[in-house]
Amino acid sequence: MRQTPAPKGRGSVAYRLVQRAMQQRELTVxxxxxxxxxxFGSVNSAFYTTANIITxxxxxxxxxxxxxxxxLILSLGExxxxxxxxxxxxxxxxxxxxxxxxxxxxxxxxxxxxxxxxGMINGLITVWLNVSSLIxxxxxxxxxxxxxLIESNDIQVDMPGQTGHFSIIFGVGAxxxxxxxxxxxxxxxxxxxxTRFGLHVTATGGNLLAAAESGIRVRRVKVWCFIIIxxxxxxxxxxxxxxxxxxxxxxxxxxxxxPGIVAAVVGGTALTGGRGTxxxxxxxxxxxxxxxDGFNLIGVNANxxxxxxxxxxxxxxxxxxxxxxxxxxxxx
Amino acid sequence: MTEAESPLVEASPTRDATLAASDVVLKAVGxxxxxxxxxxxxxxxxxxxxxxxxxxxxxxxxxxxxxxxILCGFHPPDTGKIYVEGKEVSFRSVADARxxxxxxxxxxxxxxxxxxxxxxxFLNRELTLFGKVGWLSAGKMRQLAKDYLEDIKVEIxxxxxxxxxxxxxxxxxxxxxxxxxxxxxxxxxxxPLAAMGARESALIxxxxxxxxxxxxxxxxxxxxxxxxxxxxxxxLNVIQQGRIALDQQVxxxxxxxxxxxxxxxxxxxxxAGQQLLEQ
Ligand SMILES: Nc1ncnc2c1ncn2[C@@H]1O[C@H](COP(=O)(O)OP(=O)(O)OP(=O)(O)O)[C@@H](O)[C@H]1O
Ligand SMILES: [Mg+2]
Numbered sequence: 001m002r003q004t005p006a007p008k009g010r011g012s013v014a015y016r017l018v019q020r021a022m023q024q025r026e027l028t029v030x031x032x033x034x035x036x037x038x039x040f041g042s043v044n045s046a047f048y049t050t051a052n053i054i055t056x057x058x059x060x061x062x063x064x065x066x067x068x069x070x071x072l073i074l075s076l077g078e079x080x081x082x083x084x085x086x087x088x089x090x091x092x093x094x095x096x097x098x099x100x101x102x103x104x105x106x107x108x109x110x111x112x113x114x115x116x117x118x119g120m121i122n123g124l125i126t127v128w129l130n131v132s133s134l135i136x137x138x139x140x141x142x143x144x145x146x147x148x149l150i151e152s153n154d155i156q157v158d159m160p161g162q163t164g165h166f167s168i169i170f171g172v173g174a175x176x177x178x179x180x181x182x183x184x185x186x187x188x189x190x191x192x193x194x195t196r197f198g199l200h201v202t203a204t205g206g207n208l209l210a211a212a213e214s215g216i217r218v219r220r221v222k223v224w225c226f227i228i229i230x231x232x233x234x235x236x237x238x239x240x241x242x243x244x245x246x247x248x249x250x251x252x253x254x255x256x257x258x259p260g261i262v263a264a265v266v267g268g269t270a271l272t273g274g275r276g277t278x279x280x281x282x283x284x285x286x287x288x289x290x291x292x293d294g295f296n297l298i299g300v301n302a303n304x305x306x307x308x309x310x311x312x313x314x315x316x317x318x319x320x321x322x323x324x325x326x327x328x329x330x331x332x
Numbered sequence: 333m334t335e336a337e338s339p340l341v342e343a344s345p346t347r348d349a350t351l352a353a354s355d356v357v358l359k360a361v362g363x364x365x366x367x368x369x370x371x372x373x374x375x376x377x378x379x380x381x382x383x384x385x386x387x388x389x390x391x392x393x394x395x396x397x398x399x400x401x402i403l404c405g406f407h408p409p410d411t412g413k414i415y416v417e418g419k420e421v422s423f424r425s426v427a428d429a430r431x432x433x434x435x436x437x438x439x440x441x442x443x444x445x446x447x448x449x450x451x452x453x454f455l456n457r458e459l460t461l462f463g464k465v466g467w468l469s470a471g472k473m474r475q476l477a478k479d480y481l482e483d484i485k486v487e488i489x490x491x492x493x494x495x496x497x498x499x500x501x502x503x504x505x506x507x508x509x510x511x512x513x514x515x516x517x518x519x520x521x522x523x524p525l526a527a528m529g530a531r532e533s534a535l536i537x538x539x540x541x542x543x544x545x546x547x548x549x550x551x552x553x554x555x556x557x558x559x560x561x562x563x564x565x566x567x568l569n570v571i572q573q574g575r576i577a578l579d580q581q582v583x584x585x586x587x588x589x590x591x592x593x594x595x596x597x598x599x600x601x602x603x604a605g606q607q608l609l610e611q
Contacts, residue, residue, distance in 0.1 A: 196458045196466030199468065206445055210440070210442040213406055215425055216456050275446055
């Protein structure tokens with residue numbers, strides 16, 4: 001029975017290459033990202049200039065980092081809507097610590113600790129009080145927004161720490177935020193795919209009961225993931241604020257976190273848990289970044305911008321599921 | 333005072349008594365458990381001897397799985413005590429029970445569909461490098477998983493396949509293999525053969541028999557199939573409404589007798605209900 005010869009053509013190198021490619025969950029996002037890059041590049045040659053690439057990277061660094069965090073959270077079968085608010089409020093934490101006389105380095109550490117604390121609260125309420133993480137993190141999102149409005153009196157301030165080597169490393173350098181995002185990508189990828197903790201994340205999201213029956217401390221795993229996404233979002237928030245130079249309390253954070261979630265999901269991470277891909281999330285962030293930048297470059301009317309972006313996201317997701325159906329035939 | 337609590341019993345003069353006491357590897361006294369309004373266990377007293385295979389029989393919802401989940405540390409009991417090799421234990425987690433050599437095949441199999449066969453086999457006892465960092469030795473686990481499955485002649489088409497893509501019986505085989513691989517002292521098997529074909533059933537039955545006869549592993553097996561139970565077990569306990577209703581050596585009974593016992597209870601209830609209605 002086992003010796004049944006493979007049908008003709010199936011053993012060929014080409015077939016095996018296609019098979020390999022089809023087995024990658026990130027295939028769709030690779031294709032759509034390549035498509036938008038080539039498209040915008042051919043429409044406007046300014047697309048490939050270093051200056052533009054830096055602009056794109058600076059724009060997408062925060063989306064990417066939030067997306068990496070969301071990959072962990074979505075793999076668990078949870079969701080974190082507060083990551084955007086953490087991203088926006090962590091520079092305010094920093095500012096307040098610094099304003100009260102703390103040296104800038106310590107202020108960064110202290111505000112990161114605050115962000116981790118927010119994540120811990122998200123996690124603890126979710127797992128111990130059994131409230132859906134969607135609601136918990138949405139509420140925390142508004143709490144943080146309110147906190148920033150109250151503390152800032154709705155007035156924009158200048159960020160500290162904008163001079164010297166310090167600033168170059170922490171955000172001001174042209175590639176600074178991109179490199180930080182790349183480091184976080186490697187770290188979270190290794191955590192998810194190469195460590196016991198990451199395997200337990202997948203197990204917890206894939207089959208909560210099975211994970212618990214195997215003795216995995218599922219609650220602890222969940223809380224840690226909420227801490228990690230908050231710390232990562234907080235860090236990239238501080239870096240972006242130092243890069244930009246000022247912070248203003250104008251937005252609630254949902255506009256920041258949703259692109260991160262979209263990047264993760266377009267990249268091939270399942271909303272239902274158990275399947276996460278960090279590489280996919282990075283590609284998803286590039287996709288969104290290129291989209292935003294490309295529409296700007298070719299001068300899409302601002303009124304059309306959201307419509308076009310929305311349609312492209314839909315196209316990417318539909319391509320994802322449709323290709324998934326084809327790809328299943330190639331999976332073992 | 334129970335014999336297990338008292339060291340005097342173990343040192344008792346007659347050899348038989350000594351044997352009997354030290355031979356009990358697992359013992360439950362007065363276990364109760366409720367889930368909200370549902371009383372699952374109403375006071376379970378049972379014991380398991382070294383190398384013995386104890387079958388648990390009972391209707392759906394009788395409390396068999398609940399009992400197993402208490403014995404393996406998944407649920408804490410509401411009241412009652414558990415003794416492992418004479419020592420009272422109180423499990424705070426499945427890991428506690430595992431560290432005493434208690435391994436479980438859950439009725440729901442406890443597999444993660446998105447993980448590979450090897451990853452499932454090593455779930456929560458992964459081989460790692462660098463201590464606390466927990467860097468996975470994926471290649472080594474994969475090889476060991478492959479070797480073990482070959483050893484016990486379980487045929488899985490692809491060790492790298494996700495559990496999701498396996499058949500029901502194959503999944504069950506993985507769940508059983510995960511428990512038997514651990515050199516457990518006590519195996520708790522909750523319907524381990526429910527989804528298996530004849531060949532695989534026979535395979536697992538042989539594996540389990542070998543473990544009990546030649547390695548002295550003690551087991552509790554839950555199964556609704558009396559033929560399997562009579563083939564596997566030394567002794568049978570019938571659970572009815574959260575209590576042990578019958579404790580019988582297999583050699584002293586037959587499938588027919590057991591069936592009659594199980595059904596007669598039902599008939600009695602029916603009759604009692606009828607009487608209530610007539611009054
Ligand atoms: N986690 C739980 N939450 C609430 N009730 C539960 C839970 N687990 C079991 N029960 C209840 O406890 C009772 C005993 O269930 P249990 O699973 O132990 O039965 P069982 O004997 O294994 O049945 P089966 O032969 O169908 O597997 C049932 O009434 C069930 O509804
Ligand atoms: Mg059961």
